[in-house]
Amino acid sequence: MMAQNNFHIVIIGGGGTGIATMYDLCLRGFNVTLVEKGELTSGTTGRHHGQLHCGARYAMGDKNIAHECLVESQILRKIAPEAIEYNMGMFVALDDQDMSYKNKFISSCLAADIPAQEIPTALAKEYEKELNDNIKASVIVPDGTIDPYRLAISFAASALKTQKANIKVYSKVISINKKSNYIKSINIKNNITNKVETISGDLFINASGAWADNICNMVDIDLDVTPSPGTMLAAKGRIANMVVSRLHKAGDGDIVVPQRQLSIIGSTQWISNDPELVFPYKEDIDFLKKSAKAIFPNFDKLKYHTAWAAARPLFGSYSKDSDVRELSRDFRAIDHSVNNINNFLSIVGGKATTLRAMGEIISDMVCKKIGIDEKCKTADIKLENYRLFYKGGFHGKSN
Amino acid sequence: MENQIKHYFINIEKNENEILKFELDLDSSLTIIDALEEIRYKIDSSLTYRHSCHHGSCGTCACIINEKERLACMTFLNEFENNIINISPLKSFKVISDLVVDISTMINNMPQTSYIRNSEVNQDSIKPNGILSWTRFENCIECGSCISACPVKNDFIGPAPLASINRELSKTNDKEKIASLKKIAYNKNGVEKCDKHFKCSKVCPTKVSPGKHINDLRKNK
Numbered sequence: 310m311m312a313q314n315n316f317h318i319v320i321i322g323g324g325g326t327g328i329a330t331m332y333d334l335c336l337r338g339f340n341v342t343l344v345e346k347g348e349l350t351s352g353t354t355g356r357h358h359g360q361l362h363c364g365a366r367y368a369m370g371d372k373n374i375a376h377e378c379l380v381e382s383q384i385l386r387k388i389a390p391e392a393i394e395y396n397m398g399m400f401v402a403l404d405d406q407d408m409s410y411k412n413k414f415i416s417s418c419l420a421a422d423i424p425a426q427e428i429p430t431a432l433a434k435e436y437e438k439e440l441n442d443n444i445k446a447s448v449i450v451p452d453g454t455i456d457p458y459r460l461a462i463s464f465a466a467s468a469l470k471t472q473k474a475n476i477k478v479y480s481k482v483i484s485i486n487k488k489s490n491y492i493k494s495i496n497i498k499n500n501i502t503n504k505v506e507t508i509s510g511d512l513f514i515n516a517s518g519a520w521a522d523n524i525c526n527m528v529d530i531d532l533d534v535t536p537s538p539g540t541m542l543a544a545k546g547r548i549a550n551m552v553v554s555r556l557h558k559a560g561d562g563d564i565v566v567p568q569r570q571l572s573i574i575g576s577t578q579w580i581s582n583d584p585e586l587v588f589p590y591k592e593d594i595d596f597l598k599k600s601a602k603a604i605f606p607n608f609d610k611l612k613y614h615t616a617w618a619a620a621r622p623l624f625g626s627y628s629k630d631s632d633v634r635e636l637s638r639d640f641r642a643i644d645h646s647v648n649n650i651n652n653f654l655s656i657v658g659g660k661a662t663t664l665r666a667m668g669e670i671i672s673d674m675v676c677k678k679i680g681i682d683e684k685c686k687t688a689d690i691k692l693e694n695y696r697l698f699y700k701g702g703f704h705g706k707s708n
Numbered sequence: 709m710e711n712q713i714k715h716y717f718i719n720i721e722k723n724e725n726e727i728l729k730f731e732l733d734l735d736s737s738l739t740i741i742d743a744l745e746e747i748r749y750k751i752d753s754s755l756t757y758r759h760s761c762h763h764g765s766c767g768t769c770a771c772i773i774n775e776k777e778r779l780a781c782m783t784f785l786n787e788f789e790n791n792i793i794n795i796s797p798l799k800s801f802k803v804i805s806d807l808v809v810d811i812s813t814m815i816n817n818m819p820q821t822s823y824i825r826n827s828e829v830n831q832d833s834i835k836p837n838g839i840l841s842w843t844r845f846e847n848c849i850e851c852g853s854c855i856s857a858c859p860v861k862n863d864f865i866g867p868a869p870l871a872s873i874n875r876e877l878s879k880t881n882d883k884e885k886i887a888s889l890k891k892i893a894y895n896k897n898g899v900e901k902c903d904k905h906f907k908c909s910k911v912c913p914t915k916v917s918p919g920k921h922i923n924d925l926r927k928n929k
Binding site for chain 1: 735737738739742745746749753754755756757758759760761762763764765766768781782802804805808810811812815816818820822823824827828829830833834835836838839842843844845846847850914915
């Protein structure tokens with residue numbers, strides 16, 4: 310019998326990262342319990358605007374992140390085709406400043422292996438008829454749209470299928486029990502049964518995203534995570550099929566993501582001490598409408614659907630002098646033995662497109678740490694349909 | 709969208725015998741899901757409800773709001789003039805806790821259908837290499853509103869699964885698949901159980917019009 314069959318790993322956090330980590334560890338043979346204080350994907354994951362990043366957006370800032378997005382977007386298209394509208398993406402230049410960015414943008418994409426291709430503006434208008442007539446240049450890239458909820462739940466369904474996963478929703482961590490340099494168990498308040506339960510484990514992974522510092526604080530560790538909410542706005546009706554971005558440095562209101570019967574414009578960005586109760590600013594809503602109209606002149610003819618906000622989990626700390634956009638969208642796996650806890654890891658930062666990679670990196674760290682040679686299998690196996698998660702009872706359980 | 713703080717009375721009817729009553733001041737431009745978040749964070753941390761996308765795409769937050777099936781995230785506070793809002797879990801599903809229901813009874817009836825369809829926008833245009841047709845997700849977000857609103861309660865697979873079958877029939881040429889979908893649709897707990905109340909189409913938050921799909925199935929038998 311393999312050693313991992315008797316090894317129990319507890320994951321804190323039921324967003325995309327925690328769910329993908331659970332799936333990866335289950336495939337490697339571990340027993341996994343995932344605890345989530347609310348519904349799965351109710352923190353940040355589900356509220357994502359849905360862009361499947363091919364990496365072009367990050368190419369000029371960080372070649373490695375860009376390349377990783379390319380690889381991950383290709384893997385997700387292969388393993389989760391039912392959770393992706395794959396219509397590619399287009400970066401459009403609207404003014405001279407955008408134009409000055411173009412050549413470097415294309416060469417940076419190519420350097421990261423992203424097949425960015427400039428096309429004539431007339432062809433761009435053929436692909437997307439609602440585009441501004443005055444676009445000066447257009448570059449197409451392999452972006453797409455994901456259903457962030459159904460993508461994450463496909464990972465959860467696939468984890469359940471291994472029969473190695475136990476998912477406890479509406480279960481909030483209230484304390485962590487430590488003995489010398491090890492975490493022995495966590496206490497959770499289960500809001501379905503209204504009882505406090507103790508969950509023991511051999512190893513604990515903090516995958517709580519924008520809440521990761523709150524969890525670490527329970528064992529007196531400070532984690533450099535900055536909750537950074539942004540407002541997104543959806544209008545009724547599809548104005549395009551491709552994901553259309555402004556060809557300039559990443560900024561506010563520079564991307565339109567078509568999804569189902571909606572057109573979503575994202576996003577703004579600010580810093581919050583608390584990832585809870587983030588609501589859209591009215592000023593953001595006006596700004597986003599105006600930004601979308603610059604790309605699609607008829608955007609304001611679409612009916613308003615809604616606006617919402619979600620807190621990104623940025624890795625790093627923020628000072629008043631810096632630009633919040635300078636904080637990395639990269640992720641980090643942290644072994645808290647540096648903080649004198651030998652069976653506690655955190656996985657922080659990242660973005661929706663890299664959920665599977667985050668699961669792989671932290672699972673690799675687990676295997677290395679306990680001396681088990683099991684390779685990641687998640688890149689090669691098609692995920693189960695998300696519906697499987699709900700078959701057979703509440704969240705896969707027959708109650 | 710006006711920003712106005714108002715005093716709201718929110719009653720969560722867990723079941724016939726148990727009502728949780730909350731009173732709080734909220735910005736009237738917020739939604740019911742925002743209100744539930746405020747209650748959970750500031751008043752009652754044990755409150756349970758499903759939510760994910762907050763923009764009407766995931767389908768998790770459907771519940772009954774002032775006697776109608778709605779998505780909590782797409783129901784704005786400023787439409788309630790008397791500031792009294794009664795919320796209860798969807799009918800026809802087993803209640804797990806507070807507003808959380810077990811949707812497996814619907815999901816178990818969903819046939820194996822694809823969630824991707826052709827986009828209706830710009831389909832006749834030239835497309836980039838590698839794109840055969842522009843695609844998008846199906847309209848049905850599988851929220852359960854239609855199942856809850858349907859007056860036919862006994863031994864009926866329900867509007868959403870039948871709508872899904874009719875959508876799939878329009879997409880596939882696979883004879884075996886067509887036969888197996890038709891078998892489900894024309895089984896005794898399928899199309900013939902529908903009493904044409906059209907409650908499903910009235911409450912559907914993404915305008916799937918399940919009643920129309922059921923009519924199509926009836927015609928094309």
